[in-house]
Amino acid sequence: MSTQLNKQAYWKENLRLLTILLTIWFIVSYGFGVLFVDALDTIKLGGFPLGFWFAQQGSIYTFVILIFVYSVRMNHIDRKYDVHEE
Amino acid sequence: MDTQTLVYLFVGTTFALYIGIAIWSRAGSTSEYYVASKGVHPIANGMATGADWMSAASFISMAGIISFVGRDGAVYLMGWTGGYVLLAMCLAPYLRKFGKFTVPEFVGERYYSQAARMVAVVCVIFISFTYVAGQMRGVGIVFSRYLEVDINMGVFIGMAIVFFYAVLGGMKGITYTQVAQYCVMIFAYMIPAIFISMMMTGNPIPQLGFGGTLDGTDTYLLDKLNGISQELGFAEYTGGSKSTIDVFFITVALMVGTAGLPHVIVRFFTVPKVSDARKSAGYALLFIAILYTTAPAVASFARLNLLQTVSEADYTKLPGWFQTWEKAGLLGWVDKNGDGKIQYHPGAAFEGKPSFKKDETGVNGERLLENSATANNNELYVDRDIMVLANPEIANLPGWVVALIAAGGLAAALSTAAGLLLVISTSISHDLLKSNVMPHISEKQELFAARAAAGVAIVIAGYFGINPPGFVAQVVAFAFGLAAASFFPAIIMGIFSKRMNKEGAIAGMLTGLIFTFAYIVYFKFVNPAANNPAHWWFGVSPEGIGTLGMILNFAVSYCVALVTAAPPEKIQHLVEDIRIPRGAIAPVAGH
Numbered sequence: 268m269s270t271q272l273n274k275q276a277y278w279k280e281n282l283r284l285l286t287i288l289l290t291i292w293f294i295v296s297y298g299f300g301v302l303f304v305d306a307l308d309t310i311k312l313g314g315f316p317l318g319f320w321f322a323q324q325g326s327i328y329t330f331v332i333l334i335f336v337y338s339v340r341m342n343h344i345d346r347k348y349d350v351h352e353e
Numbered sequence: 354m355d356t357q358t359l360v361y362l363f364v365g366t367t368f369a370l371y372i373g374i375a376i377w378s379r380a381g382s383t384s385e386y387y388v389a390s391k392g393v394h395p396i397a398n399g400m401a402t403g404a405d406w407m408s409a410a411s412f413i414s415m416a417g418i419i420s421f422v423g424r425d426g427a428v429y430l431m432g433w434t435g436g437y438v439l440l441a442m443c444l445a446p447y448l449r450k451f452g453k454f455t456v457p458e459f460v461g462e463r464y465y466s467q468a469a470r471m472v473a474v475v476c477v478i479f480i481s482f483t484y485v486a487g488q489m490r491g492v493g494i495v496f497s498r499y500l501e502v503d504i505n506m507g508v509f510i511g512m513a514i515v516f517f518y519a520v521l522g523g524m525k526g527i528t529y530t531q532v533a534q535y536c537v538m539i540f541a542y543m544i545p546a547i548f549i550s551m552m553m554t555g556n557p558i559p560q561l562g563f564g565g566t567l568d569g570t571d572t573y574l575l576d577k578l579n580g581i582s583q584e585l586g587f588a589e590y591t592g593g594s595k596s597t598i599d600v601f602f603i604t605v606a607l608m609v610g611t612a613g614l615p616h617v618i619v620r621f622f623t624v625p626k627v628s629d630a631r632k633s634a635g636y637a638l639l640f641i642a643i644l645y646t647t648a649p650a651v652a653s654f655a656r657l658n659l660l661q662t663v664s665e666a667d668y669t670k671l672p673g674w675f676q677t678w679e680k681a682g683l684l685g686w687v688d689k690n691g692d693g694k695i696q697y698h699p700g701a702a703f704e705g706k707p708s709f710k711k712d713e714t715g716v717n718g719e720r721l722l723e724n725s726a727t728a729n730n731n732e733l734y735v736d737r738d739i740m741v742l743a744n745p746e747i748a749n750l751p752g753w754v755v756a757l758i759a760a761g762g763l764a765a766a767l768s769t770a771a772g773l774l775l776v777i778s779t780s781i782s783h784d785l786l787k788s789n790v791m792p793h794i795s796e797k798q799e800l801f802a803a804r805a806a807a808g809v810a811i812v813i814a815g816y817f818g819i820n821p822p823g824f825v826a827q828v829v830a831f832a833f834g835l836a837a838a839s840f841f842p843a844i845i846m847g848i849f850s851k852r853m854n855k856e857g858a859i860a861g862m863l864t865g866l867i868f869t870f871a872y873i874v875y876f877k878f879v880n881p882a883a884n885n886p887a888h889w890w891f892g893v894s895p896e897g898i899g900t901l902g903m904i905l906n907f908a909v910s911y912c913v914a915l916v917t918a919a920p921p922e923k924i925q926h927l928v929e930d931i932r933i934p935r936g937a938i939a940p941v942a943g944h
Contacts (some may be wrong), residue, residue, distance in 0.1 A: 278932055285442055292438050295429050301601050304424075308591065314573030315564040319591040322427035323419075324560060327434045327642050334441040334635035341446075342628055350933045351872040352626045 278346035284340055288333050296326040358751035360499045363756040364763060364887075367537055368514055374533060375518030375526040383800050384710035386523030387454040387779050393528055393623040402620045404538060404768035406516055406611075406637070409491025409679035410510070412538060412765035417737030419652035421661075422527075423582075423590040426468025426649065426772060428600055432607025434638060434645055439612040441634030445621035447848045449630040450931045453620065456615045456840065457778075457784040463847040464855040465924055467789065474784045476839050477615045481773045483781075483812070483832045488770035489818025498681060498742070499759035508818040511767060512811050519771045519778075520807045524623060527771045534764035539643055541761025544754055546647050546746040549654050552748055578657045585664060586698045590656065596886065604899030607905055610833030613841035616772040619779075627934035655740040658747055663695045663733060668717040671679075671695075674746035679720055679741055682709060685734035686719050687726045693717050700729040707734050714745060774814065778807035831873055834895070837904025838865030846910060851928045853910060856917040861910030869902035 299307055304318035312320050345351035354362070380386040410434070416665070419426030419703075447919065451459055457477060461470025488507050496507025505536075518526045546559045552564035554574055566573050577591045588594050599795065611617065617821040620637075621630045678684045686695055703724035710721045745754040782803035787794060795804070839862045846853040846861075873895045876884040886892050893901060919925075930936070 274929065274933060281932075288442065289438070296435050297601060298429060300431055301597060301604060304593070313564040314566065314575045316575075316591050317425075319424050320564065320573075322424060323430055323712055324563075324646055326427075326431050327646050328437050330434050331639050331642050333438055333634065334631070334638055337442050338628070338631040338635050339588075345628065345934055346878070349360065350935045352628060352934050 273348055274350070275352055277344065280348075283329050284337065284344065288337055292330070292333055293333070295321065295329045300326045354752070356755050357501070358753050359756040360759050363753070363760040367533075367624070367760045367764065370533055370621065371514065371530045374529045375522040377434065378525045378529050379521045380523035380800075383454075383783075383796050383803070385525045386800055386803055387783065388526050388619070389523075389525040391452075391623055393625075395624055395629040395633035396851055397532050398620060398624050398629075398633045398638050399527065399640055399803050401528045401533040402637035403533035403640035403644075404413075404535040405651045405772035406617060406641060406769070406907050407538065408764055408769035409488055409495070409762060409766035411648075412542065412762055413491070413495075413738050413741050416648040416651040416655065419649050420656045420740045421737055422594075423588065424593040425595045425600065426652065427453075428603045428607065428751065429596075430649060432644055433611055434641060435604070435897065436608040436611025437634055437638040437641070439608065440617065440621070441631055441638075443845055443848070444612060444618060445630040445634050446627045446934070447931045448618060448844070449621055449624065450627050450934060450936075452622075454619075455779050455783055456618050456844070457780060458788070459847065460840075460843055461784070461788070463924065464843075464858045465921065465929065466855040466859065469786065469843075469855060469859050469862070470784060472859065472866075473636055473840065473843075476835060476862075476866065477780045477784075478639055478777055479775045480614065480836055481616065482586070482817075485770050485773040485777070485810075485814040488773070488816035489767045489814050491766035492770070492864045493818055495759060495762040499651040505819050508815055511763075511770070511818075512815040515774065516770050516891045519774050519811070520756065520804045523659070523803070524619075524775055527768075527775055528623060529769045530771065533766040537757075537764040538761045538768075539640070541757040541764075541943075542644055542647060542741075544757060545748060545925075546651050546654075548750055548754075549658075549744060549748045552651065553654050553658070556919055559647050559654075563650035563653055571655045574653065576661075578653055579662045581657070581664075585660065588699075590653065590809060592732060596892055597888070598892050599848060602893045602900045604897075606837050606897050606899035606903075607833055608882055609837040609841045610899055612830060613836035613839070613844070614832070615780075615836075616769075619776060619917035622770075627669035651744065651786050652740065655744065655747070659735065659740075660697065664697050665694050667694055668719055669693070674743050677746065678743050681734035683739045683742070685709070685722055686749045687722060687724075687732050688715065688717065689718070689732050695733055696730055698729065698731040700731045701727055701730075702731045702734045703727055752846055755797070770814065772809050774810050777810045778803045781810075783804040785862055787852075792927045814885050815893075820893075831870075834869045834873060834899030834902060835866060838869040840908055842903055842906040842910060846907070848928065848931060850914075851925050854912060854914050854920040856912040857912075857914030861906040864909040865906030867901040868905055872898045872902075937940060 300322035304322060307318035308316035310317040384390050415429060444848060448459060457470045460473040461467060488509060492511030493504040493507035496502050497504040518530050547557050549564035551557050552557040553568060554564035554565045555568040556565050575591055582590050624630050626634050687702055690753060703722060703726045705724055708723045710723055713721045715721050745758060749938035782799055786802050787799050843858050843862050876895045
């Protein structure tokens with residue numbers, strides 16, 4: 268049973284998840300990889316300056332993880348509000 | 354077997370494979386032709402998206418570009434991957450739920466307007482042609498380098514192959530061919546990368562070797578690279594030289610452009626369910642990330658290797674690959690001070706693109722150039738493509754690895770070309786003919802029109818491949834900038850705002866388009882002399898201006914929508930409906 272109210276609650280929860288994940292997306296790529304890259308470069312991760320690592324490696328790994336987290340969480344939310352596909 | 358025979362064998366086998374798949378999976382209906390009947394497994398779609406996305410430029414040129422610009426190369430790495438996050442979370446699942454065939458179709462229905470749909474069709478065709486011309490050229494170049502045929506002949510062969518499987522198989526044929534092409538491509542990229550990583554750092558995983566120490570020493574590879582770069586007068590490899598604001602804007606434009614590129618979006622129309630669209634975007638990015646995290650490692654290995662091998666080296670004592678690639682015209686040396694040694698420093702060694710004198714060699718045996726030498730102390734010209742192409746020889750790998758690179762480069766170019774041609778043909782047959790010019794054609798006729806359009810598109814793309822307009826490199830900025838400034842905001846607002854109406858969306862798209870187009874045309878064509886940070890608005894280069902276009906699009910749409918009537922009730926229901934996964938059904942053939 269998906270009533271109007273239920274649909275709105277579903278959409279709200281979807282947007283909340285989206286906001287959290289896109290905030291992480293922004294901080295890791297634009298924050299660590301662009302805006303604060305020089306500050307982070309003073310820290311070393313093995314042979315990598317940390318900012319450089321985020322810009323050329325870390326951000327990409329984060330992107331992959333974010334999408335899979337989104338996919339799993341959304342499947343859960345779909346079921347919770349009973350709007351999943353048969 | 355010698356390397357040449359192996360190249361023929363590998364390329365021939367992969368081509369036979371692609372054709373075999375095309376015959377096995379040929380399309381019989383428009384639904385099969387446009388979206389493979391929405392029956393593609395998410396993992397298969399992920400691989401196909403990877404192959405679709407990674408073009409000849411990603412495969413051959415990207416590592417080379419990063420190699421020369423160091424940290425600034427991150428704009429491409431982040432820009433061309435981060436868009437998938439937006440795609441997975443903000444576009445793909447909803448467009449899949451909408452459940453039609455093309456991007457202009459969504460724009461047209463959501464904004465209840467044929468005009469909006471036509472604006473979208475024009476953008477799709479322009480963006481796709483820009484891109485596909487470069488791919489055809491890539492096919493020709495790989496052919497000429499490895500198979501010793503003329504570039505034009507190479508373009509013809511490439512056209513014939515793509516014609517065969519794109520026209521016959523449609524989306525279904527393309528999808529399964531792209532899965533095979535992804536495997537060929539990634540294998541071809543990783544093998545030399547793994548060997549070079551082991552050779553230089555002792556670590557078989559390039560992503561780790563890149564941050565490790567040089568084999569047999571305590572020196573980190575990147576420290577060594579920074580040191581040598583600075584000694585020779587180059588910028589520090591891990592330091593950036595572009596301004597932060599420009600890096601920021603270019604990265605946004607590339608990310609948003611990626612998420613707005615029609616041939617990428619349409620791939621997510623092919624999976625069975627909404628939840629599959631989300632998952633599939635994850636797989637797509639995972640498969641792309643394998644290459645994209647290896648590329649910066651290859652870039653640093655190749656850079657260090659090059660600097661160590663050539664700097665102050667006696668020309669006559671250089672390893673064999675130097676002459677091989679000098680012969681191919683990718684390396685050029687002018688001995689300015691006559692000491693017989695190569696001095697490699699920043700700046701161009703000579704004016705313009707290298708043009709070699711026929712069969713004339715200098716005192717050391719080097720090929721002589723017709724170009725006039727510049728006044729600086731740099732004597733070496735290096736084409737960036739060499740960083741990937743010469744890798745197997747630099748690492749002393751056997752002939753079959755060279756053959757693999759040739760097959761991989763072709764796979765990368767062909768898969769992207771096919772995806773783009775399909776988008777062009779669908780826009781013409783479905784969005785232009787069926788919905789507008791000739792609404793009464795039968796499904797059979799529509800399918801025929803799609804195939805004919807694909808055929809014509811291939812001929813046009815081939816023509817641009819053989820006679821490349823001088824501006825191919827410049828117009829790539831267009832494709833991303835325009836996608837970012839036009840589609841992306843229109844689609845996002847179409848899903849996330851029920852209040853957004855046709856007036857707002859059309860005004861926004863036109864503003865974004867015209868602004869971005871004008872800015873790029875001004876700095877690239879009208880007044881290229883002013884193309885520098887002093888003249889750019891807010892210090893944003895034409896490559897990054899799509900971001901500003903996108904912001905303008907959002908702002909104009911919002912303001913116009915505020916003062917005009919809300920969209921009809923029916924449309925508001927449509928928006929509510931696409932937000933809910935349940936009820937996604939495959940469209941009836943021919944609808």
